[in-house]
Amino acid sequence: MPRLPKFVLIAVSVLMTAFTSSFATAQSIDLGRGELPVTVPEGYSADTPAPLIVLLHGYTSSGMVADRYMGLSAIADDYGFLLVAPNGTREPGGDQNPYWNASDACCNFFSTDVDDSGYLMSVIERMESEYNVDPKRIYLVGHSNGGFMSYRMAYEHSDKIAAIVSLAGANHLEQRPAPEHAVNILQIHGTADQTIAYQGGEIQGNRYPSAMGSVQRWASYNGCITQGRAREQRDLDASLPGHETGVMTFDVGCRAGGAVALWTISAGTHVPSVSDTYGAQLVEWLYDHPKP
Numbered sequence: 221m222p223r224l225p226k227f228v229l230i231a232v233s234v235l236m237t238a239f240t241s242s243f244a245t246a247q248s249i250d251l252g253r254g255e256l257p258v259t260v261p262e263g264y265s266a267d268t269p270a271p272l273i274v275l276l277h278g279y280t281s282s283g284m285v286a287d288r289y290m291g292l293s294a295i296a297d298d299y300g301f302l303l304v305a306p307n308g309t310r311e312p313g314g315d316q317n318p319y320w321n322a323s324d325a326c327c328n329f330f331s332t333d334v335d336d337s338g339y340l341m342s343v344i345e346r347m348e349s350e351y352n353v354d355p356k357r358i359y360l361v362g363h364s365n366g367g368f369m370s371y372r373m374a375y376e377h378s379d380k381i382a383a384i385v386s387l388a389g390a391n392h393l394e395q396r397p398a399p400e401h402a403v404n405i406l407q408i409h410g411t412a413d414q415t416i417a418y419q420g421g422e423i424q425g426n427r428y429p430s431a432m433g434s435v436q437r438w439a440s441y442n443g444c445i446t447q448g449r450a451r452e453q454r455d456l457d458a459s460l461p462g463h464e465t466g467v468m469t470f471d472v473g474c475r476a477g478g479a480v481a482l483w484t485i486s487a488g489t490h491v492p493s494v495s496d497t498y499g500a501q502l503v504e505w506l507y508d509h510p511k512p
Contacts, residue, residue: 249304249346251339256283258347259293259303269354271507272347274340275305276366278388279327280317283307286363289491291499299503302351306343308365309334322368323392325428326416336369337376344380356511361385361502364416364490367407371434374403382477383509385502388416388490391434393427398441402478404509405438406502407431408456408465410488418484435482439470442478446470454501457485459493476512481505 248255264270277286283305287293296303308318312330321328321336328334347353359382362370367389374384375392376399383404409431411418420430429437439446448470453463464487470480485492492498 247350249343249350251342251346253307253309253339256304256306256343258351259296260351261296261300261302263297263300264302264351266352269352269357271299271301271357271359272344272351272353273301273303273359273361273503273506274344275303276320276340276360276362276369277305277308277318278362278364278366279319280315281363282318286366289363289494290361290502291494292361292503295499295503298500299507301357301503302347302353304343304347306340308336308369320365320369322365322372323390323426323428325390325393325423325426326368327365327423329424337372340369340373341377341380354510357382357507358511359383359385359506361387361506362389363387364389367416368428371405374405374438375399378403382511383506385506386434387492388413389434390416390420390428390431391437393429395437398443402442402475403438404477405435405442405480406483406505406509407435407481408483408485410457410485410490410492412487413490415490431482431484435468435470435480438478439474439480442470442474442480444470444474444478444480445472448482454483455495456483456498456501457488457492458495460485460487464488477509479509 308320310316319327360370367386370384371391378399378401385406387408448468451467454465456465468482
C-alpha cells in the first residue's frame with residue numbers, strides 16, 4: 221500500500237461537516253508551524269493546576285479537523301481541561317499532506333528527518349510555561365497516524381506523559397527495552413478497519429502490530445499480566461446498534477500508572493461515527509489514569 225488511501229481523507233472531511241467546534245480559545249501559541257489555538261476552559265484559574273490534552277490528527281488531516289471529529293473542545297468547560305491540537309509537518313512532495321513522523325510504518329513516506337517528538341515536547345513545555353498544567357495529568361489523544369505518534373510519545377517521554385488514547389493507530393513493531401516509567405495506554409480499534417487493520421498489517425513494506433499486539437506489548441512494558449480480562453460493553457459508534465464495543469483490561473500486576481486497555485469496536489471502521497458520549501468517555505478514562 222503506497223499511502224493511506226485517499227478515501228480516508230474524503231471520509232473524514234465529509235464526516236467533519238457534521239460537527240461544530242466551540243474553540244473557546246482565549247490565547248494561542250506559535251512554535252514554528254503557525255498559530256496554534258489553545259482551548260482554555262471557562263473557570264480556568266492560574267492558581268489551580270489543570271489537565272492538558274494534546275490532540276493529534278491523522279495523516280492528511282489537521283488539528284482543527286481532529287477536534288471537530290472528536291469534539292473535545294466542546295466539552296472542555298465541562299471537564300476543565302486545557303486542549304491544544306497541533307499540526308504535523310507537510311510532506312515535501314506530492315500533495316504535501318500533513319503527517320507525523322511516528323514509526324517506520326506511518327507516516328513519514330518521504331523519509332524526512334523531522335523531529336515530531338521534539339516538536340510535541342516543545343508544545344507541552346510551552347503550555348506548561350504559559351498555563352498552570354497539572355504535571356500528573358498530561359495526556360495525548362491521537363487518531364490513526366496521530367495514534368501511532370501518541371505511542372511514540374509515550375515511549376520516548378514516559379516521564380512526562382500520564383496516558384494516551386490511540387484510535388485506529390498502532391505501537392512500534394520491534395521489541396524494545398521497557399521505558400523507565402509506566403504509561404497508561406488505551407487502544408480503540410474497529411474490527412472492520414481497512415486502513416490500519418485491527419489484526420495488523422503493513423504500509424509500504426513496513427509492518428505494524430495488531431491492536432492486541434500493541435496493548436500486550438505495553439502490558440509487558442508496564443509489568444502487567446499480558447492476558448486481558450473482558451469487562452463491560454460500551455457505545456462508541458453511533459452508526460452501529462447497541463453497545464458494540466467490548467472492553468478488555470490489562471491491569472493486574474502493573475507498575476503504578478501503567479494500566480492498559482483495549483476497546484474493540486465490533487464492525488467499526490477506520491473513522492467511526494462517534495457517539496454523543498464518545499469524547500466524554502475518553503476524557504473520563506484519562507482522568508481515571510493520572511501519573512502516580
